[in-house]
Amino acid sequence: MESNSVKGFDSEIVGHFGPYGGRFVPEALIAALDELADAHVRAQADPEFHKELTNLHRTYTGRPSIITDARRFSEYAGGARVLLKREDLNHTGSHKINNVLGQALLTKRMGKKRIIAETGAGQHGVASATAAALFGLECVVYMGEADTKRQALNVARMKLLGAEVVPVTTGSKTLKDAINEAMRDWVTNVQTTHYLLGTVAGPHPFPTIVRDFQRIIGVEARQQVLDLTGKLPDAVLACVGGGSNAIGIFHPFIEDKSVRLIGFEAGGKGVETGFHAATISGGSPGVLHGTRSYVLQDKNGQTVESHSISAGLDYPGVGPEHAYLNDIGRAEYRPVTDDQAMYAFSLLCKSEGIIPAIETAHALAGALEIGNELGKDATLLINLSGRGDKDVQTAADYFGIPL
């Protein structure tokens, strides 16, 4: 299986972000990764591809997503102006659709008929199942058994969309193990199957591809904020699990040195307790799922189980580009505990009439913190990455609302 290489694409360039990224995978997958990198480079250079994707976003996703000026919420954030980039209003309810539609088009271009995906909260699984239905692809979604329970609604959604959901019962039974199982499937079925990875982690070219498809969030938001306020925001905030919504909104601001980029990781019960998923704040450099980045691991190099009230952030790794942005000081990463996130969750519900995803609530808790630090003259842009319909059960349990 020789991959057709195009001019300008060099398979020797293996996607490093400083010391991070790269490829730590069985040789069996190299040909498929090369093929994918190749398809991506060709697509990026092809105006037809962009036209098709833009059209899909306009007529199917509902892009561009709007900006909401959260005036009542801002009172709790030190009076700072809080602008919400409403990715929750996308079809399927989160930013995940941006990447999924892009990769589904690549799948079609590679002539593959089957996609597999991992999912934590179920948002990426739902988006993948949706794209599979739209493009007539077979779809299998791997989901940790623990997550199938706390996100039962999304499991049903995926099934309604025609996908097969495979509960993963190994290891911690969460997102990490779902990725392991998806990788095993891919090694076995790589000739017919595209692994539609949902975040900016994994081996090259995934961190680059997913970022390129999520950049649209930041590209739109940057212009929208300029149009609305006449200047750039003081800080851009996002929650970080694997980090796809965060890189999507950060990336177009990287050259704008005056704009602080701040990612909020899942601090669980507190980083000091060990029960958290704050990989950059509480982890160290290592290798997981095909890439080198910050990882939660013990002295034997074993991955440590992560903990978060949010299934979508419950992952012991993080995208390699975030690790790099952290090390060079361009972005900062802070932990937010379950309790802080749930307080912000409730606050947005009651002050703005928006029920956010619990993942996103971590960024909102961050906005309360940063707003109070920067004061009322500051403008904060927050990626409202997903809506909270899927989290009603978890939130009801947390707040003691009988169902």
Added chain:
Amino acid sequence: MLTQLDNLFAQSKSQNRAILIGYLPAGFPTQRKAKKIIKAMIDGGVDAIEIGYPYSDPVMDGPVIQAASEEAINNGAGVSEVFELLKTSVDFGAPSVVMSYWSPIEKYGVDRFAHEVAKNGGSGIITPDLTYEESNNWKIEAEKNSLNRIYVVAPSSSNDRLAKVTNECSGFIYAASLMGVTGARTSVSVNAKQLVERIRSVSNKPIAVGLGVSTSQQAQEVATYADGVIVGSAFIKIVQEFGAGRNGLKKIKQLAKSLSEGIKSAR
């Protein structure tokens, strides 16, 4: 400098036979029992041993080795058990290597890990998820410590890729017989023979075939064209079914014997 493994392959080549390589994760089911299992494998006719580093996220392994790794980790197996079992195996007289996912090696420190493998008499390390592009550090340390660098190639590897990867290999080239994870299969895929032929066209280093081999007949078939036959899950399955008491160890030895006989009758 030649390793014990290099010498073994040189010797088997002169005898016109393939060798039998057995795999066991360190600390499985316990470290004490693992030592006895290794002994039984060698007594039955296993020529060389791979000591597996039990890792929390073994994406190349099927359910059998996953379960064994998990059990070993739960019983406290880590880097010290890997080095200790390696030494035990070498002391029993079998050229031995470590097989490990890259994460634990990098965590421990590539330089320290390589040094410990050499110090405990190991011949090298099999690195199933390390690409040669990420190997600069390992290459330096392997040379410093006179260790074999054993990479795994697959049926999907392009000819160009095969040439590059096998050029980096020493000791032997690990040919994955099929596209998939470890575990016994009812038949060894025809891909294996084709892959070995493709490797022969770019390299004259020894080639061992792994993934899916569990019976004497399969071992015999593979030994007609490969220089080594790797068996892992089949041994582990015996332990999972029969334990590692007298009965289990007897069955381990019997399997090693029948695999070894299959190999010897191949040419």
